[in-house]
Amino acid sequence: MTNSWLDEFPARIEELDQAHLRRRRAVVAPDGGARLRVDGRSMLAFCSNDYLGLSQHPEMVQAACDGAQTFGVGSGGSPLVSGHSAANEALEHELAAFVGLPRALYFYAGFSTNVGIIPALVGAGDAIFSDALNHACLIDGARLSRAQIHRYAHIDLDSLDHELKHSSARRKLVISDAVFSMDGTCADIPALLALCERHDALLLLDDAHGFGVRGPQGRGSLADAGLYDDQGTRRVLYMATLGKAAGVAGAFVAGDAALVEWLLQKTRSYTFATAAPALLASALSISLRVIAKEDWRRSHLNLLIARLRSGLAAGLQGSDWQLTESHTAIQPLLIGANDKALAVMQALREQGIWVPAIRPPTVQEGTARLRIALSAAHGEADVDLLIETLITLSRSLR
Missing domain, CATH: 3.40.640.10 (Type I PLP-dependent aspartate aminotransferase-like (Major domain))
Structure with a gap:
């Protein structure tokens, strides 16, 4: 009997694994803030579209x-x-x-x-x-x-x-x-x-x-x-x-x-x-x-956006990493190559920070990025930690 096309799926899934394209994690929001418990570990999350922090209101x-x-x-x-x-x-x-x-x-x-x-x-x-x-x-x-x-x-x-x-x-x-x-x-x-x-x-x-x-x-x-x-x-x-x-x-x-x-x-x-x-x-x-x-939520979010942008603009001077011209809660940091974006994402995870790496086909070739999503649930200290960690990684991963 000839091999069925259904037999190809394990190998095709392995290809996705090798490209780091299989991703789904069970999470728990323990306190309604900007942290998620992922695989038993508390992570400071910049990956949610819960822009006003209302999901646990x-x-x-x-x-x-x-x-x-x-x-x-x-x-x-x-x-x-x-x-x-x-x-x-x-x-x-x-x-x-x-x-x-x-x-x-x-x-x-x-x-x-x-x-x-x-x-x-x-x-x-x-x-x-x-x-x-x-x-x-x-x-x-x-x-x-x-x-x-x-x-x-x-x-x-x-x-x-x-x-x-x-x-x-x-x-x-x-x-x-x-x-x-x-x-x-x-x-x-x-x-x-x-x-x-x-x-x-x-x-x-x-x-x-x-x-x-x-x-x-x-x-x-x-x-x-x-x-x-x-x-x-x-x-x-x-x-x-x-x-x-x-x-x-x-x-x-x-x-x-x-x-x-x-x-x-x-x-x-x-x-x-x-x-x-x-x-x-x-x-x-x-x-x-x-x-x-609760207009304070939008005011606080806008403050965080400005804080992130000014902090990264100053700290990433001379770096190949580029913050796009966005003044919304979506702050993409262009890294370039897929493997480099994945390396930055993994390094952030090791520091307890979750920022997703977005790669082709979602974005164009050569524009792999970190998609930083800010929320009114974040505090200024959370954003400062992300800024400091990214600046340090930009120097160590060149």
Whole structure:
């Protein structure tokens, strides 16, 4: 009998091991701060997207417990069958009001949101215009749509304008992250909307890393661009995840009421999936109030960002390592070669600090980096320790 292709998986997994591409660790958050217990060891973590430190917030934990007591721990069905609870309904109204848009639709996960809504909006014969550094869920959603994909240079509006101008498609969809997850760069939202208006296009904006931390009261990148409750946002569908700054799980898309109703009816990852449990909506309702009320969290986070940037700028002079021009909680430190980035990550782990090394294919060849994620849960001493350790390693690992 000839060998089956199924017999190849052990060797293929070994190849991943050799490239250090297999990674999953069970962690415990012992005190709700910036530390995680990993394999029995306490680690100072700069790897979480919990930007406001809300994942262990006691009021949100209590709300989830109360929600479980009231609704149970599962939804039991699709939102269009029996899974759309009163708590989920209330959350959708709160989310729409929070970002200043007419209507919102609440999903169980962020990846499935973008993968589902893009094929619901466009299909064969239509055109998608995608930033070169968009997240994988936007890329996969575009591919599933079967629309023609035009990939424009990262935040290059002239390139986008050229592509839009020369497209003959009637339906045009521009898709872009608001804050790019591996670079910390930000889209020029007013300029994107202006191009969409000029070329009769719709903008799908993924604000996974801006919601909660950008704009007045953390209302997101649209509000930061001065577009909160603005009638000019008719051409934007605003998507954000709820497992990062909001501290829980899930995602939502908000926009024109007719567009959102269309997505409710036509998004397969919404229609054919079990709805998110109501206990999460209960916690998220409290999260929105905390985000708006506790502005000190964003102020503290911004202080830490400035402290990290100034400390590394001074300490890494003359080093090949380069801190990118990001003023968000995402602070990528470019190392270059894959093996060097892995060596720095391992050296940090030996010092009790967890910062992930990001390598191709997630980023371009030759741009392997440490993705430093800051949180309001960090203290100034935590950031100072990271700065000092990185400066020391930059000298010893040259």
